[in-house]
Amino acid sequence: MSRAGAAVTFSAALLLAGCAGQTTRKPPIEIFPDMKRQPKLEAQEPSAFFADGRSSRMPVPGTVAQGRLEEDPGFATGVVNGMYVGRNPLPLDEAVLARGQERFNIYCAPCHDRAGTGRGIVGQRSLWLANSLHDDRIKQMVDGEIYFVISNGRRTMPGYRFQISERDRWAIVAYVRALQRATSGTIEDVPPDLRRELR
Numbered sequence: 034m035s036r037a038g039a040a041v042t043f044s045a046a047l048l049l050a051g052c053a054g055q056t057t058r059k060p061p062i063e064i065f066p067d068m069k070r071q072p073k074l075e076a077q078e079p080s081a082f083f084a085d086g087r088s089s090r091m092p093v094p095g096t097v098a099q100g101r102l103e104e105d106p107g108f109a110t111g112v113v114n115g116m117y118v119g120r121n122p123l124p125l126d127e128a129v130l131a132r133g134q135e136r137f138n139i140y141c142a143p144c145h146d147r148a149g150t151g152r153g154i155v156g157q158r159s160l161w162l163a164n165s166l167h168d169d170r171i172k173q174m175v176d177g178e179i180y181f182v183i184s185n186g187r188r189t190m191p192g193y194r195f196q197i198s199e200r201d202r203w204a205i206v207a208y209v210r211a212l213q214r215a216t217s218g219t220i221e222d223v224p225p226d227l228r229r230e231l232r
């Protein structure tokens with residue numbers, strides 16, 4: 034081995050010996066402290082600075098967390114003054130219905146099936162049976178009540194307010210209405226110039 038080779042091997046051995054895995058209670062030598070210790074208070078840490086002994090201040094009454102401002106409680110909850118909102122606040126256009134259909138097929142169809150008759154895959158594989166959304170009782174609910182059921186669940190149905198945004202929940206309500214309407218359509222609902230294609 035050349036001299037240079039021997040020197041490289043020797044210094045590599047020294048370096049490795051430096052990380053031989055022994056533990057020590059001594060703090061490492063710190064050339065630059067890199068802000069490892071900061072004069073700050075952790076969450077919930079007591080402090081003598083304020084009279085109440087807390088380091089954090091209580092939020093001012095009425096404080097709203099960022100992104101949680103509910104300017105329209107009816108839109109957010111489906112309930113106004115203790116009554117279900119009567120009509121879907123979203124415009125009932127093609128984009129809203131398409132979004133509602135997509136979200137329904139993701140979030141509701143596993144139990145209620147894509148047509149809403151309550152024979153989804155969950156009920157086929159278990160005893161957890163969902164309702165048919167075509168029951169007269171559910172057809173007669175106002176939009177806000179369906180929104181409320183999606184948000185908070187009812188009896189054995191879980192709530193979906195954490196998974197589905199408010200806007201999407203209303204879009205789903207619109208689509209549930211379209212599904213319900215679809216089973217009670219008559220030829221009168223078809224524009225006259227398209228009727229011939231159905232016969």
Ligand code: HEC
Nearest residue numbers: 140141144161162163164171179182183187188189190193
């Ligand atoms: C995990 C299964 C499951 C999913 C997913 C689910 N549901 Fe349900 N749903 C049920 C069950 C079970 C019931 C029957 C509740 C009962 O009567 O105990 C029900 C009942 C309902 C009812 C009737 C409530 C009543 O007053 O009887 C509506 C409306 C409804 N679901 C809408 C929806 C919509 C819309 C979605 C999609 C956002 C959805 N559900 C997703 C299981 C589910």
